Amino acid sequence: MVKDRFAGKVALVTGTTSGIGQATAVRLAGEGALVAFNHLPGLSPDETMQKIVEAGGKGFPVCADVGYPEQVVGMLKETVEKGGRLDYIVSNAGINPKLKWDETTLEMYDRLMDVNLKATWVLCSEGAKQMIKEGHGGSIVTISSISAHVGAYDQTVYCATKAGVLMLSKALALVLGEHGIRVNSILPGSIYTGMSRSHPGTVARKFAEDKSPLGRIGEPEEIASAVSFLLSDDASYITSSELLVDGGMLVNAEFNPDEEV
Numbered sequence: 001m002v003k004d005r006f007a008g009k010v011a012l013v014t015g016t017t018s019g020i021g022q023a024t025a026v027r028l029a030g031e032g033a034l035v036a037f038n039h040l041p042g043l044s045p046d047e048t049m050q051k052i053v054e055a056g057g058k059g060f061p062v063c064a065d066v067g068y069p070e071q072v073v074g075m076l077k078e079t080v081e082k083g084g085r086l087d088y089i090v091s092n093a094g095i096n097p098k099l100k101w102d103e104t105t106l107e108m109y110d111r112l113m114d115v116n117l118k119a120t121w122v123l124c125s126e127g128a129k130q131m132i133k134e135g136h137g138g139s140i141v142t143i144s145s146i147s148a149h150v151g152a153y154d155q156t157v158y159c160a161t162k163a164g165v166l167m168l169s170k171a172l173a174l175v176l177g178e179h180g181i182r183v184n185s186i187l188p189g190s191i192y193t194g195m196s197r198s199h200p201g202t203v204a205r206k207f208a209e210d211k212s213p214l215g216r217i218g219e220p221e222e223i224a225s226a227v228s229f230l231l232s233d234d235a236s237y238i239t240s241s242e243l244l245v246d247g248g249m250l251v252n253a254e255f256n257p258d259e260e261v
């Protein structure tokens, strides 16, 4: 925690009723940002609000299903109306249903694309226009995944959405630099949230314990601290980057020449 790191700034974070998004909203508020924290219609923002208050921060909920562009635009408008400005965006909301490749319907494909990728495009491009209008620059972090680089069973389309999020972030960094807006992407490995728990048993935890050189699954707060760094001026010369926060999982090719066959 860096106290008052974001004092006077307004941040919009999507998908904050649980997991990485909630930890991020709480972290940024605790560091002085006024946080607009997004929740899906039908899900209560109360728990996140309570945690923000406990962290000594300030924020307000913004309701939207990010899979619908008009709701994303409405959420941005509400953020600026209530917050007075827009400095930071964290595009975090996402879904990862367990879907066998040969049972994935076009409707499922479209929903994954809409929530994970199209929402990131609408949020970041429309948000950037607002930042440019305000004329003070800004910083954007998208939440991709190691699945942007490695395939995963029953996540065929999810992997494609996360690769899309990564490249979208890099391409946006290219065009937004002249406006003082940095765009970076975080690639989490296995993080202990509702999403990873939703897979059978505790596969995600076991997988992380086996694969990560650190021998454990990650916590949402460990992604939130990376988001905070990338948004902050400490990262002032970092844009278009992809930050792996995976406990080293991707470096483990599981080849050990000393192992018995």
Ligand code: NAD
Binding pocket: 014, 015, 016, 017, 018, 019, 020, 021, 038, 039, 040, 043, 064, 065, 066, 067, 092, 093, 094, 095, 096, 115, 143, 144, 145, 146, 187, 188, 189, 190, 191, 192, 193, 194, 195, 196
């Ligand atoms: P999570 O399920 O706890 O959180 C996802 C959040 O997004 C929830 O608050 C949910 O309500 C919200 N959400 C889902 N659909 C939405 C919609 N249409 N509109 C608005 N909000 C919506 O899972 P998480 O692990 O915290 O996931 C956060 C992000 O991290 C996702 O983009 C996910 O792909 C990414 N990620 C997670 C892991 C992991 O191991 N947990 C690994 C890599 C990437």
